[in-house]
Amino acid sequence: MESVRKVRKRSGFLQPFDPSKLRAGLExxxxxxxxxxxxIDDLVESIEATVLAGSxxxxxxxxxxxVLRHLKELDAVAxxxxxxxxxxxxxxxxxxQALAELGERVxxxx
Numbered sequence: 001m002e003s004v005r006k007v008r009k010r011s012g013f014l015q016p017f018d019p020s021k022l023r024a025g026l027e028x029x030x031x032x033x034x035x036x037x038x039x040i041d042d043l044v045e046s047i048e049a050t051v052l053a054g055s056x057x058x059x060x061x062x063x064x065x066x067v068l069r070h071l072k073e074l075d076a077v078a079x080x081x082x083x084x085x086x087x088x089x090x091x092x093x094x095x096x097q098a099l100a101e102l103g104e105r106v107x108x109x110x
Contacts (some may be wrong), residue, residue, distance in 0.1 A: 006057040014057055019048050029082040033075050041069055076102050093110065 004016040022082055023044050047066050051058055064086045071079040083089070083098050 005052055005054065007060050008057045009060050009061065017051055017058070019044065022047060022051075022063070022067070025082065026071075026078075029071060029078040031076065034079070035075060039074075043074065046070065072102065076082050080091075 001099055006014045007017050008014055012055065023040075026040055026043060035043075047070060049064060050066055060096070066081060068086065077103065080095065080098055084095065087094070087098075089098075091093060
């Protein structure tokens with residue numbers, strides 16, 4: 001019998017890893033972006049393989065970091081979309097910081 005890797009949520013609650021949640025988050029971030037469905041499938045499979053390669057519980061924050069790393073390389077807009085939800089952006093400053101991490105120049109009107 002194959003065991004399912006558990007994910008430790010921020011609350012401390014453990015639940016089975018659910019690739020459909022990973023796919024939903026990625027598809028939302030990549031909506032209307034120039035990434036094909038096979039590209040999204042490859043991304044999901046790559047992250048899922050990394051998650052399932054480990055043993056014991058994995059922190060949800062570790063999965064989020066994996067997603068951000070992949071999106072950062074793939075599509076800046078999708079990265080910002082995911083980061084804004086995942087990191088709970090509260091204002092323009094959070095977007096500025098994320099853009100700076102992408103190496104973009106940010107001009108904010110006064």
